[in-house]
Structures are given as C-alpha cells and as structure tokens.
Amino acid sequence: MTKEHVRDHLQPVILAGGSGTRLWPVSRSRYPKQFLPLVGDETLLQQTARRLEGLGGEPPLVLANVEHRFLAAEQLRATGVTGARILLEPEGRNTAPAIALAALQAQEQGHDPLLLVLAADHHIGDPEAFRTAVERAVELAASGHLVTFGIVPTAAETGYGYIQQGESLGPAGARVARFVEKPDAATARAYIEQGDYLWNSGMFVFRASRYLDELERFEPGIVAACRAALEQSRDDLDFLRVDPDAFAAAPNISVDYAVMERTELAAVTPLAAGWSDIGSWSALAGVRGTDSRGNTLRGDCLLEDSEGCVVDADGLLVAGIGLQNLAVVATRDAVLVADRHRVQDVKRIVERLQAAERSEHVDHTVVYRPWGCYESIDSGSRYQVKRITVKPGARLSLQMHHHRAEHWVVVSGTARVTNGEQNYLVTENESTFIPIGQVHCLENPGALPLELIEVQSGSYLGEDDIVRLEDMYGRA
Known part of the structure; x- marks a missing residue:
C-alpha cells in the first residue's frame, strides 16, 4: 500500500466525552475543558480539529456526550470543519467502547480505514511535529501494528503513565516492551535516566478491523x-444517537487495559511536540508560561511579593500579597485556593459538591444552549433574574411553565414573541409579560444578537419546569 493510499483512508477520531473535574471551577460537567479556550482564543476541541489540517483523510468522527452535542457541533462549525459525524454517547463507558463505536461506524463507510484517535482536551504546541509523527505512526499501523504515541519526557513526571520501548521497528518507532502505571518520584527519575521510557499520551493509530479483532479477543462484550x-x-438532526440500553452493557474500561497492555501488536512512535494533557492547574501553567517570578496569571490579577502561583480570574479582580506556590482560580460563583502541589486533589472538592447535591460543579452562571445562552444575575424567594442572549435566526422551544410567570425586557435587538394566540414584535426598551401556564416562544428574527432581561416569579423556578411542545433542536 502506498503512502498516499494510506493517507486517503485515514479516519480521525476525536474523543470529546470528558466530564470536566480536574480544572474546576473553570471546567464544569456541562462545560468541560475540551470546550474551553484555555490556551489561546480557540477551544481545545477546535485546536484538535485544526491540527488535522494537512493530514488528508476523512472528516473527523467525534464522540461526545449527549449533553455536549450542541457545543461540539457549534465549535466545529466555527472552525470550518465540514462533514464531521458526531456520535452521541448516552453515558461515559471509557475509551475502549468509544473507540469501538468509531471503528464500527468507520467501517460502514465501505472501507477499513486507519483510525487516528485523539483526545479533544490535549494541547500540542508544535502541530507540524505532531503531523510528522502521525505520518510515521501511519506506516507502522499500515503494517498491522496498534500504535500509540509516546511523549518524549521533559521531566521526571509522576502524573503520567509510562511506556518502555522494546525492539526497534525502524525510524517509525519500536515495539512496546511494557506499560507502567504512574510512578513515584524516584522511579520516574530512574525511567528518565534509563532513556528508553516515554510518557503515555493516550493517542493512537491503528486499522479499524485490527483494533476490533484484538478487542474481540480480549473483551468480546464490548464489541x-x-x-x-x-x-x-x-439520526437526530446532524447527530447519531446510539442506543442507550445496548451501550450501557459495554464494560467500562480504557483502551489501554482492554487491548494495548494485552496485545502482542502494540508499537510506539515517539512524539516531541510540546504535548500536555492539561490535567491540572499546574500543568496548564506549564503550557501558558510564567513571568519573572514564576507566576502564571490570566484575567484581572494583581500580585504583590508573590512567587510560583497560578492565578486565573474570570469576571473578578483577584489580588494577592506574599503568596507562595498557590493556585487561585476565581469564577463568578466559586473560588478555588489550593497548594499548587496538590491541585490534583480538586476532584475531592467536586465529589463533595456532588454528594451535597450542589450545582457549582455542573453549570456556570452562564449556561449555553443551542439558541444562545443565559446568565443568572440574581435570585431569591419566589424570583429569579436572568440575562438572555439569542443568536440571530435562533428560536427557543415553544413551551409553557406550570409554576412561574416571566417578564421580558428587551435590551438590544428585536424579539418575535408567541404569547398564547398572539404573535408580535418587541424592540429595545419594550417589555412583555408571560402568565403562568401560557404557551409561549421567543425568537430572534434579526441579524444581530438579541439581548433581554428575564424576571421569573412564582412558587418554583427550576429548569425542569419547562414543558416543550415544539423545538427546532429536537428537545421536545
């Protein structure tokens, strides 16, 4: 098989189903890190998609959680990605089942492509070096290997798994001698000194059929x-919804445990391209860079006599005096203060929020919807105030509420309102009232965003008091 023929049958697969806990409070379960612009102006998902440019092959297959479907679709559209197929996972079952879905779906295209499997939440500082490594990995995968990318280590890192290189397979890489779990500091230093260990990146290239054959050997229940x-x-609009009951029967297991650590076909291609999985606030600081005192600052920050700190301010001024090796992350509804060397433990805070049935790990004060977004401004007994932004041409569902009335004041733009049997326009500095139980709809017929203030009043103001009768986004 020629190199160009291999390129023509390369199928990128982007795994975008992460739930977003390690970078709390900026990352939330309904808005996890792959959909955030953490490094530069584009989100991590958009950067991952753009990294594929120049590799040839098919439009990407994207695996996303059903709750994130509109985020994924909108961000790919904004990046100019056309033809992408988005498969919706009803629940997370880890990477082995997700890749199996992608492999089976890719085979339905009528050929047996090489899958380039990428995580949507990684950062790569040198995309050209990445593409060169992909070309090398493709050569190994075309000859029947299951190839993983091993990151050339830059430090004795204890937060990553390692891969030991075995027999050389030429310039493209080597056989995998073994995978090892995250080591302690002394073991990590020994790996670096030995020189034949790489960090485990969680990115792969292999033929769809070869992966499925090996998965069938070791975990037939997944296939x-x-x-x-x-x-x-x-089909649901531009998405493909897999059956939730059938998918729930798949064992919850990673591709490393299911296949890569058990197969005799595992190979590794070294990658030196400024890679990071951005798995903590300290890791993100390593990507963003530091000032002369070792601080990494983003947003409205003022530090005095402070060193080695990571400060991320969103919508608030954060000021610090005499700080040493702290991570301070402020959003509009939560503040994290942590020893920089213990930021991996932020998941314990998320677990406590979950156990207490709080909402700060789920949504931000700004909540995104396919039609735009809303921001909670104030709330109290029997009232809630929101700022609503509706994209041009977008429309909220035709709906009603059993327990609340709504007052809308248009700040900018023009709203087309359905209020019971009435249909009318509301422009800037005008308002309208939606009584309890009234069927209603809000639409932006203009070419500019519509912004309005909504005041809800009633005995119950939860988002689950929405009865959708019609919806252009398939949510009714």
Whole structure:
C-alpha cells in the first residue's frame, strides 16, 4: 500500500466525552475543558480539529456526550470543519467502547480505514511535529501494528503513565516492551535516566478491523454491545444517537487495559511536540508560561511579593500579597485556593459538591444552549433574574411553565414573541409579560444578537419546569 493510499483512508477520531473535574471551577460537567479556550482564543476541541489540517483523510468522527452535542457541533462549525459525524454517547463507558463505536461506524463507510484517535482536551504546541509523527505512526499501523504515541519526557513526571520501548521497528518507532502505571518520584527519575521510557499520551493509530479483532479477543462484550448500540441507533438532526440500553452493557474500561497492555501488536512512535494533557492547574501553567517570578496569571490579577502561583480570574479582580506556590482560580460563583502541589486533589472538592447535591460543579452562571445562552444575575424567594442572549435566526422551544410567570425586557435587538394566540414584535426598551401556564416562544428574527432581561416569579423556578411542545433542536 502506498503512502498516499494510506493517507486517503485515514479516519480521525476525536474523543470529546470528558466530564470536566480536574480544572474546576473553570471546567464544569456541562462545560468541560475540551470546550474551553484555555490556551489561546480557540477551544481545545477546535485546536484538535485544526491540527488535522494537512493530514488528508476523512472528516473527523467525534464522540461526545449527549449533553455536549450542541457545543461540539457549534465549535466545529466555527472552525470550518465540514462533514464531521458526531456520535452521541448516552453515558461515559471509557475509551475502549468509544473507540469501538468509531471503528464500527468507520467501517460502514465501505472501507477499513486507519483510525487516528485523539483526545479533544490535549494541547500540542508544535502541530507540524505532531503531523510528522502521525505520518510515521501511519506506516507502522499500515503494517498491522496498534500504535500509540509516546511523549518524549521533559521531566521526571509522576502524573503520567509510562511506556518502555522494546525492539526497534525502524525510524517509525519500536515495539512496546511494557506499560507502567504512574510512578513515584524516584522511579520516574530512574525511567528518565534509563532513556528508553516515554510518557503515555493516550493517542493512537491503528486499522479499524485490527483494533476490533484484538478487542474481540480480549473483551468480546464490548464489541457485542457496541454493534447492538449502532444497529439500534437513530439520526437526530446532524447527530447519531446510539442506543442507550445496548451501550450501557459495554464494560467500562480504557483502551489501554482492554487491548494495548494485552496485545502482542502494540508499537510506539515517539512524539516531541510540546504535548500536555492539561490535567491540572499546574500543568496548564506549564503550557501558558510564567513571568519573572514564576507566576502564571490570566484575567484581572494583581500580585504583590508573590512567587510560583497560578492565578486565573474570570469576571473578578483577584489580588494577592506574599503568596507562595498557590493556585487561585476565581469564577463568578466559586473560588478555588489550593497548594499548587496538590491541585490534583480538586476532584475531592467536586465529589463533595456532588454528594451535597450542589450545582457549582455542573453549570456556570452562564449556561449555553443551542439558541444562545443565559446568565443568572440574581435570585431569591419566589424570583429569579436572568440575562438572555439569542443568536440571530435562533428560536427557543415553544413551551409553557406550570409554576412561574416571566417578564421580558428587551435590551438590544428585536424579539418575535408567541404569547398564547398572539404573535408580535418587541424592540429595545419594550417589555412583555408571560402568565403562568401560557404557551409561549421567543425568537430572534434579526441579524444581530438579541439581548433581554428575564424576571421569573412564582412558587418554583427550576429548569425542569419547562414543558416543550415544539423545538427546532429536537428537545421536545
């Protein structure tokens, strides 16, 4: 098979189903880190998609959680990605089932492509070096290997798993001698001194059929569940919804444990391209860079006599005096203060928020919807105030509420309002009232964003008091 023929049948697969806990409070379960512009102006998902430029092959297959479907679609559209297929996972079952879905779906295109499997939440500082490594990995995968990318280590890092290189397979890489779990500091230093260990990146290249054959050998239940989930799938707008009951039967296991650590076909291609999985606030600081005193600052920050700190301010002024090696992350509804060397433990805070049934790990004060977004401004007993932004041409669902009335004041733009049997326009500095139980709809017929203030009043103001009758986004 020629190199160009291989390129023509390269199928990128982007795994975008992460839930967003390690970078709390900026990352939330409904707005996890892959959809955030953490490094530069584009989000991590957009940067991952753009990294594919120049590799040839098919439009990407994107695996996303059903709750994130509109975020994924909108961000890919904004990046100029066309033809992408978005498969919706009803629940997270880890990477082995996700990749199996992608492999089975790719085979339905009528050929047996090489899958380039990427995580949507990684950062790569040198995209050209990445593309060169992909070309090398493709050569190994075309000859039948299951190839993973091993990151050339820059430090004795204890937060990553390692891969030991075995027999050389030429310039493209080597056989995998073994995978090892995250080591302690002394073991990590020994790996670096030995020189034949690489960090485990969680990125892969392999032929779809070869992956499925090996997965069938070791975890046949995953293949059976994913086949059934796809056979019973259904189209939903531009998405493909796999069957939730069938998919739930797939064992929850990573591709490393399911296949890569058990197969005799594992190979590794070294990658030196400024890679980071941005798995903590300290890791993100390493990507963003530091000032002369070792501080990494973003947003409205003022530090005095402080060193080695990571400060991220969103919508608030953060000031610090005499700070040493702290991570301070402020959003509009939560503030994290942590020893920089213990930021991996932020998941414990998220677990406590979950146990207390709080909402700060789920949503920001700004909540994104396919039609735009809303921001909670104030709330109290029997009232809530929101700022609503509706994109041009977008429309909220035709709906009603059992327990609340709504007052809308248009700040800018023009609203087309359905209020019971009435249909009318509301322009800047005008308002309207939606009584309890009234069927209503809000639409932006203009070419500019519509902004309005909504005041809700009633005995219950939860988002689950929405009865959708019609919806252009398939949510009714």
